[in-house]
Amino acid sequence: MKAHLVGSGIASLAAAAYLIKDGGCLANNITVYEAGPSLGGAMAMSGGPDTGYVLPTGRVFEREYRCAFELFSLVPSASDPQRSIQDEILEFNERYGYDDRLRIVDRDGAVVHSDRFGLSVRNRADMLKLALTPEPFLDGKSVSDFFTDDFFETEFWILWTTLMNALPQHSAIEFRRFMYRFLHILPELSTMKTILRTRYNQYDAIIGPITDWLRKQGVTFLTGATVTDVEFKSSPAEITANWLEYRYDGKDLKVEIGEQDVVLVTNGSQVSDMAVGSMSRPPELALADNYWALWKRLALGRPEFGRPQTFFGAAHVPDTKWFTYTVTTRDATFFELMTALTGSEPGRGGLLTFKDSNWLITVAIFHQPEFLNQPADVMAWWGYALYPDRVGNFVEKPMTACNGAEILEETLRHAGFGDHVETIVGTSTCIPCLLPYAGSVWMARTHGDRPAVVPEGSTNFGFIGQFCEIPDEAAFTMEYAVRSARLAVATLLRLDDRPPPIYQAHHDPAVLERVIGVLS
Numbered sequence: 001m002k003a004h005l006v007g008s009g010i011a012s013l014a015a016a017a018y019l020i021k022d023g024g025c026l027a028n029n030i031t032v033y034e035a036g037p038s039l040g041g042a043m044a045m046s047g048g049p050d051t052g053y054v055l056p057t058g059r060v061f062e063r064e065y066r067c068a069f070e071l072f073s074l075v076p077s078a079s080d081p082q083r084s085i086q087d088e089i090l091e092f093n094e095r096y097g098y099d100d101r102l103r104i105v106d107r108d109g110a111v112v113h114s115d116r117f118g119l120s121v122r123n124r125a126d127m128l129k130l131a132l133t134p135e136p137f138l139d140g141k142s143v144s145d146f147f148t149d150d151f152f153e154t155e156f157w158i159l160w161t162t163l164m165n166a167l168p169q170h171s172a173i174e175f176r177r178f179m180y181r182f183l184h185i186l187p188e189l190s191t192m193k194t195i196l197r198t199r200y201n202q203y204d205a206i207i208g209p210i211t212d213w214l215r216k217q218g219v220t221f222l223t224g225a226t227v228t229d230v231e232f233k234s235s236p237a238e239i240t241a242n243w244l245e246y247r248y249d250g251k252d253l254k255v256e257i258g259e260q261d262v263v264l265v266t267n268g269s270q271v272s273d274m275a276v277g278s279m280s281r282p283p284e285l286a287l288a289d290n291y292w293a294l295w296k297r298l299a300l301g302r303p304e305f306g307r308p309q310t311f312f313g314a315a316h317v318p319d320t321k322w323f324t325y326t327v328t329t330r331d332a333t334f335f336e337l338m339t340a341l342t343g344s345e346p347g348r349g350g351l352l353t354f355k356d357s358n359w360l361i362t363v364a365i366f367h368q369p370e371f372l373n374q375p376a377d378v379m380a381w382w383g384y385a386l387y388p389d390r391v392g393n394f395v396e397k398p399m400t401a402c403n404g405a406e407i408l409e410e411t412l413r414h415a416g417f418g419d420h421v422e423t424i425v426g427t428s429t430c431i432p433c434l435l436p437y438a439g440s441v442w443m444a445r446t447h448g449d450r451p452a453v454v455p456e457g458s459t460n461f462g463f464i465g466q467f468c469e470i471p472d473e474a475a476f477t478m479e480y481a482v483r484s485a486r487l488a489v490a491t492l493l494r495l496d497d498r499p500p501p502i503y504q505a506h507h508d509p510a511v512l513e514r515v516i517g518v519l520s
Contacts (some may be wrong), residue, residue, distance in 0.1 A: 001025050004244050006227045006294065007266025008026075008034035009041020010478055011464040014071050014485035015264050016219050021074065023264075023493045028218035033445075034291060035483040036227040039211055041465075042271045045203040045371075049378040052279075052328045052429035053371060055203075057438060058364070058382070060163060061089075061196045062185060065479040067486050075213045078372060079203055085209055092199045096367050097193035098348035102342040107356035107393075109341075109416050112423035113190060114507050116519050117156035124519055127194045131174065131179055131506075139446040143174040159189045161386060162353045162362045165476065169319055170442035172473060174315065183505035187514045192350035195454055196368075204372045206478075222248060225468055227294055230263060230461070239304075241460040249282045259396065262460055263487050267295035267451070268311060268467035270441060270476075275434040279404040283434035287314055295467070306451035311440040311467060322438030323359075323388035323399050325407050329382050331427035337380055338365055338415050354414040357391055358397045359385035361411055383411055388434070404430030406490055440474045453484050454491040462488040 003019050005012040012032050019025040038044050043464045047054040061068075072085035082294060088458075104112035116124070130146045143166065144152075150159060152168050160166065166175060185194040185222035198205035215221060231243035241263045257263055275283035292312045299305040311320075327334075335346055342349045347367025354361045363383040370380045388399035394413040395406045402410070408430040412421050450469040454462040462468075466475045466483040473480050486499040505511045 002029040003262045011481035014482040018489040033219045033225040040207040052431040057342045066500040067483040098350040100192045103190045118154035134421040138172045144168040171444045177474045184511045240253040266465035277432040304455045310449040317436045320439040322435045324384040325432045329428040358390040
């Protein structure tokens, strides 16, 4: 058996691990095809201490990621080969877990915190109504279809939208799934105590170690290899891949797929068409749509392969756009000011959102070092905004038109650090990153828009990642990607060992008791 895995994100890495562990596939018979220059998909990172680090995205992580922790228990950590990634995460959080003391501030620097997260009786009733609405009745519905405008001004919504990247116009189906899936984190939504973190950034802590582990076993990784098509045998009853076409090193190549082989496609990417700017230049949006072109081609004439146009395309960018920035510095001024402002030990404060920012800026102060081999005198932190097309409060133009220096100044003035702008900007490198499709997984959808992990009738082909359908599971998580891989391998190889059940917090009486205590 040979395996061909399209995309190098966490889903493909998990698929390779399970093909070896559970499927008995020889590692040197597994090939991972990555169209880009580097591995990691949405969790990739780049840059360095001199040019500035670049972290495009981050992922929420918590203890009920059952498939993810199962995978992490198999792989040695980046810091100690005698410990697993799972061990490292749990031990690190025992000492440096989040304890966010200042999650939201307004324009006057006042803490925003209220009973019941500011939810009115009507707001809570509307949440219950959505939760009790069967999912099939939510096709095509958005979150805003179920709530009055004041709901989107509450503390709850600010906490939720800045943690999960969900907007009012996004999918009611996905929001409902998140309500069930993450109900257990709601009582500590402002302190983030139930959210886990990795020792380093998620690429260095997760992607790098898994990739190294797989490569040492013999898995082949091809970067700059764009899969352009998968051909199928002509059969009305079965879906059997028999050829895979890809472009590599300037050549168009074709690989025959045997009936016992496996092809798994990551059929979309939230970092598709990502643009990176600099301290003096804003990112320049250029839509090539290469990262979902294969899905678009495969879905032609095959409704069972989903509808990629629901999630991608220029018309969706205003609803899916996300803007992040990574700041690298050798000057401790910003960290000292943030410690005084938040009252949190550096790295334990979690997220801080500036509620009255037109861009809705949120910043995260990392525990240092955040990167492997980060010099001792270098510090890094991160920020993002959900409304980058709006004009800034201090820098009077859209965030999308701003360079790193301007974004940093806007952030500093919202934090009340106006007297230190010259010092901090002058000693920092702020790299802005425009992600036109970061919120694509949240788009309002209907059942059938995402294909099944293994479409009906498939004998050797499946989809993995964020854009396939796993009933009851919440997308935009590492758990979703790893579970899709675990499910694809178990289904196609007809294994008895199936993925562990999806955690559903509303089935836990202790969780319900805590949530009722907070909201009543």
